[in-house]
Amino acid sequence: MEKAAELKLLGFWVSPMVLRVEWAFMLKGITDYEYLDEDLLHNKSSLLLQLNPVHKKVPVLIHKGKAIAESLVIVGYIEETWKNHPLLPQDPYEKARIKSFAMFAEKLIFDSYTASWSQGEAKEKLVNSTIEAFEKIEEEIKGKKFFGGESVGYLDIALGWICLWLPAWEEVGSMTILDPKKFPGISSWVQNFVNQPVIKEKWPSKERVVKFYQERRIVRMGMVKQA
Incomplete structure (x- = not known):
């Protein structure tokens, strides 16, 4: 150790x-x-x-x-x-596919956050493109408990922000991206992920996260107006 x-x-x-x-x-x-x-x-x-x-x-x-x-x-x-509790599969192709998918999903973090303080047509465009990307994620999780199968893996960790930060940004930006009816697979995964003891142990409160991003939204919008 x-x-x-x-x-x-x-x-x-x-x-x-x-x-x-x-x-x-x-x-x-x-x-x-x-x-x-x-x-x-x-x-x-x-x-x-x-x-x-x-x-x-x-x-x-x-x-x-x-x-x-x-x-x-x-x-x-x-x-x-650290080789214990593997987060990635051993198969080289599957390993590369998962890493590539994580890179694809990475852009969603910034698009979702940017949408929370954007306005008008720019915001609508970001929300729509993010929803389209989530459709691909929905296909990936369909029929699975976790992206890694029966246990939390690399892709689950990469997409963990969806569980807390996305709802916070939706609240701050008065927008809806992850509709449970449209994305039942992701919604089910969120519950499975957040209920893992090792995940819950490192989890900030939603209220504190929302407050932080509300303050950042005010700053960001002020910067846009000055530009």
Whole structure:
């Protein structure tokens, strides 16, 4: 088992990308690590700027003095380093397909968030394109308990933001993207995912998340008006 001094995670409490890494840790039984919460909005640490000087974003994993950035890259690293509780299938084609699907779904995070503070035609376009993308996700989960089959896997971790952040953005933006009647497979998966003990253990309150993004919406809309 790694010691906390050898394993550190730079994060931000409201980031679903950071939670991906912590979920992977929990599923692998990794609990002895040091978590350093960043103030991304007002005061990024010198350590973050040193380790991720280009993007200046979290998460950043530090393992035995070496830094790794980008959440899906980190989850892949965790999968390769700790072999217990595999998150990806062994078949090379299926493994590549799942990773490719996760990359496709990645854009939905930013489109959904952007839609929450956009207005008019721009917002409508983002909402419609996001719904179309979710139709592909619905096909992928149809007939399954998890994207990984009977247990939580890589794709479930990649799409975990749908369970809390998407409803928060829908509320903040007064919009509907994930209609349970239109997406019964995803809706069922959400319940299965959030009820996993290791998932619930690292789960911020919806009220706090909504409040954070309501404040960010005000800032973003102000920036648009000034432009």
